[in-house]
Amino acid sequence: MATGTSRAGETAGQVTAGLEISQWKYLSGEAGDPQMHAILSVRVDGTGSAGGPGGPVLAQVLVMDCSSSMTWPVEKLHAAQQAAVAAIRKLSDGTPFAVVRGSEEAAVVYPETPHMARASAYTRSRAERAVRGTVAGGGTCIGAWLDLSRRLLAQQDAPIGHVLLLTDGKNQHDEHMPLARVLEECAGRFVCDAWGIGDGWDARELLGITRRLHGSASSVRAEAELPGEYEQLMNRLLTKTVPELVISVTAMPGCTVRYLKQVFPAEAELSAEEGTGRFVTRAWGDEVRRYQLCLAADPAGRPRREDLQLAVVAVDVPGGDTVRLPQPQACLVHWTDDPALSRYTDAQVEHFEQHQRLGEAVAAATDAHRRGQHDLAERHLGRAVRLAHAMGAEEQLARLARLVRIENAQGGRVALRPDVAAVDFQHLITASSHSTYGPAPGTGTGSGTAGAAPGDGATVRCPACSHKAPAGARFCPSCGHRFEARS
Numbered sequence: 001m002a003t004g005t006s007r008a009g010e011t012a013g014q015v016t017a018g019l020e021i022s023q024w025k026y027l028s029g030e031a032g033d034p035q036m037h038a039i040l041s042v043r044v045d046g047t048g049s050a051g052g053p054g055g056p057v058l059a060q061v062l063v064m065d066c067s068s069s070m071t072w073p074v075e076k077l078h079a080a081q082q083a084a085v086a087a088i089r090k091l092s093d094g095t096p097f098a099v100v101r102g103s104e105e106a107a108v109v110y111p112e113t114p115h116m117a118r119a120s121a122y123t124r125s126r127a128e129r130a131v132r133g134t135v136a137g138g139g140t141c142i143g144a145w146l147d148l149s150r151r152l153l154a155q156q157d158a159p160i161g162h163v164l165l166l167t168d169g170k171n172q173h174d175e176h177m178p179l180a181r182v183l184e185e186c187a188g189r190f191v192c193d194a195w196g197i198g199d200g201w202d203a204r205e206l207l208g209i210t211r212r213l214h215g216s217a218s219s220v221r222a223e224a225e226l227p228g229e230y231e232q233l234m235n236r237l238l239t240k241t242v243p244e245l246v247i248s249v250t251a252m253p254g255c256t257v258r259y260l261k262q263v264f265p266a267e268a269e270l271s272a273e274e275g276t277g278r279f280v281t282r283a284w285g286d287e288v289r290r291y292q293l294c295l296a297a298d299p300a301g302r303p304r305r306e307d308l309q310l311a312v313v314a315v316d317v318p319g320g321d322t323v324r325l326p327q328p329q330a331c332l333v334h335w336t337d338d339p340a341l342s343r344y345t346d347a348q349v350e351h352f353e354q355h356q357r358l359g360e361a362v363a364a365a366t367d368a369h370r371r372g373q374h375d376l377a378e379r380h381l382g383r384a385v386r387l388a389h390a391m392g393a394e395e396q397l398a399r400l401a402r403l404v405r406i407e408n409a410q411g412g413r414v415a416l417r418p419d420v421a422a423v424d425f426q427h428l429i430t431a432s433s434h435s436t437y438g439p440a441p442g443t444g445t446g447s448g449t450a451g452a453a454p455g456d457g458a459t460v461r462c463p464a465c466s467h468k469a470p471a472g473a474r475f476c477p478s479c480g481h482r483f484e485a486r487s
Contacts, residue, residue, distance in 0.1 A: 015242060018043035019315050019326040022439075023349070025307065028342035029299035029335045035258065036310055038331050039348040039438075040247065040291040044284045047241045057241050059096040059116065059158035061149040061190075062087055064109070065167040066101045069200055070136040076198050077136050079223035080166055083230040084131045087164060090234040091119040096156045099131055102165075103138030104173040106148035116152055140169045142209070143177035150186045159243035160283045161190030163213075164233070166226075168198035171205055179205075183212045191215050191283045193233060196426060197226060203429035204363075214282045216266040219430045239285035242323065246316045247291065249277040254298045255310045263352040264290035264435045290438070292352055297333055304335045351391060351438035358387040358396065362432045366425040378404065378416040384432075386412035391436055399431040 023038035062084050070077045084099060091097055096116040099109040110130040111117040117127065145165065153161040171179055186192075194206040196219035206217040220226050247270075249257050260279050262268035270279040270291070281289070295310050302308060314328040336342055365380035381404050388396040389409035397409070403424050404414035 014324055015044065015046045015322060016324045017245070017315050017317065017326055018045070019313065019329055021313060021329045021331060022346055023331060024344050024346040025332045025334045026336045026338075026341040026344070027297070027299070027333055028339070029302075029304065029337070034297050034299060036295045036297055036331060036333055037346065037349045038293045038295075039263070039346065039352065040260075040293055040313060041288060042245070042247065042281075042291065042315060043288045044242055044245065045286055047239055047285045056092070056094045056096060056158050057243070058092075058160045058162060058237065059153055059156040060087075060091060060237075061098050061100060061116075061152055061161075061163045063100045063102050063106075063145045063149060063163060063165040064131070064134060065103075065140065065169065065197075066134055066136045066138070067103050067140045067169055068137050069140075069169050069198070073223075075223045076168060077134075079226045080197065081131050081134065083166065083226040085128045086227040087230045087234050088119075088124050088127050088131070090231060090238065091124065092238065093119055095119040096158055097123075097127070098152050099127055100145060100148055100152075101134055102140070102142070102145040102167070104141045104144070104176060105138070106141075106144040108148070108152070109134055115155055139173045140167065140171055141173035141176045142167065142171045142205075143174060143179040143182040146179075146186055146192070146209070147177055147182050149192075150182075150189055153190050160240060162237060162283070163190055163192040164230070165192060165194045165209070166197060167194070167201050167206070168196070169200045170202045179209075183209065187212055188280065188282075193218070195219060195226070195229070196430065197223060199421070199423040201426060203426040203433075206430070207433055211267055211269050214262075214268045217430050217433055219427050221427060236285065237283075240283045242284035242317060243282070244318055245281045245284050246318060247279045247281065248314045248316060249279070249293065250312045250314070251277065251295065252309055252311060254300075254302070256296045257311070258294035258296050260291055260293050262289055263292045263355065264288075264437060266434050288437075290348075290352070292349065293331065295331060299335050302335055304337065307332045307334050347439045352435060354387050354391055355393075355432075355435045358384055358391070358393070359429075359432045361387065362425070362428050366429065369420070369425060370422065374416055378414060381416065382412035382414045385409050385414055391438075393436050395434065396428075396431050399428045403428060 020041040021038050023036065027034050027036060064080050064084055070080065097119055098111065098116045101107050101109045110127040117123045146163065149163045190213065192210055192213035193215040194210050194217050196203060196206055203217065210217045218229065220229060247260065249260060251257050257277055260270050262270060272279055297310055309330050310333045311331045312328050313331060315326055317323040317325065361380045361384040365377045365384065368377040368380060381400060385397065385400050385404065385406055388400060403420050404416055407413040407415065
């Protein structure tokens with residue numbers, strides 16, 4: 001594994017950004033479609049609290065599902081109201097905010113004017129009263145909710161727009177305002193986090209929204225948990241003071257960028273600005289995010305047995321003169337004819353590909369259970385347990401344990417619990433969308449000379465299932481195959 005590191009110089013009171021690249025640089029020139037995968041770790045430090053001297057940083061819209069299904073059990077609507085109140089109480093003075101009631105239409109609950117209110121003791125108190133007076137009735141059209149949120153936020157000059165959306169149901173009235181079209185109009189304009197409550201929501205629908213709008217999807221089993229979850233989310237949100245951070249990928253001749261996607265803390269879609277290699281990410285506080293970069297390279301006519309530059313990665317903050325930026329970093333390739341080198345993969349890359357396989361196993365189990373194929377669902381869940389155990393994904397394991405009795409996590413031996421309900425799979429899907437950090441940068445080897453022995457930072461392909469495992473592993477984390485002793 002080759003790991004490049006670039007951290008901006010630390011200065012008290014100044015926001016700094018850092019960039020680290022982890023990759024296994026050796027590729028075989030004989031492969032039909034050679035691809036170089038790398039993990040970019042991007043860090044921001046020193047953001048402090050929101051609402052500095054330049055005015056409010058955040059503009060907040062709270063969307064409450066008030067469809068008829070929220071009337072039962074009665075605790076559901078009460079929890080939604082309590083959660084909205086908890087979020088409102090966290091808003092800093094001067095923060096623009098609004099509360100939206102969602103059914104087959106969308107309407108502003110507070111304020112009573114066409115424009116968003118500014119947070120103060122008075123407006124917070126009025127908003128709480130309006131929230132507690134909401135009643136449920138009607139259907140569900142999430143596209144209408146997001147479209148109204150977009151129009152409200154478009155009136156504000158706060159650099160970070162955020163929508164916190166709660167629903168207990170599926171998007172049953174999509175024909176009123178198609179969600180796909182609305183997401184295209186909303187993309188890049190605000191960040192949306194979405195929560196599922198009750199037993200009728202669709203996790204994949206929420207993920208489709210949050211991945212497009214650079215947020216995350218979550219859920220609660222017990223309604224009483226929701227206000228506390230909202231408070232934690234708002235605490236994190238109020239530290240975000242960097243509206244945008246751009247990752248630029250400049251490919252060398254003979255190389256193209258296949259994709260760049262966020263893989264930690266949750267997966268998010270990234271699209272390059274037209275005609276450029278610039279990918280915009282949204283709303284940063286003090287945090288680390290990881291991105292998977294895929295480059296396609298053509299070995300024809302390129303020298304072998306030496307390091308070549310495939311692309312240069314840089315981090316930029318538009319208009320961010322106060323942010324100290326890291327030095328650009330290079331992604332390398334080393335074309336080799338030695339299969340002992342080209343068969344390995346970077347451990348960080350493999351970690352997030354395992355997360356992807358975990359999500360695929362959960363999705364397959366969900367579909368099988370819905371079709372009544374419980375044995376097949378059990379097999380898919382067993383594979384998910386193997387992967388979660390191998391990665392140390394404790395939250396996913398805990399969620400899986402609600403659906404299956406885990407007899408042997410390493411071997412994936414499980415038994416489906418008889419009382420499993422469809423909503424249990426929805427909770428599992430949202431949990432599986434949150435990835436774990438993975439191997440720390442610089443923990444592997446591979447930056448030395450050709451022929452260097454790979455260490456903990458490399459992976460090797462399993463001969464039984466073709467998935468990859470750490471180079472020193474005794475068992476495949478995907479299928480449980482026992483590896484022969486390797487020198």
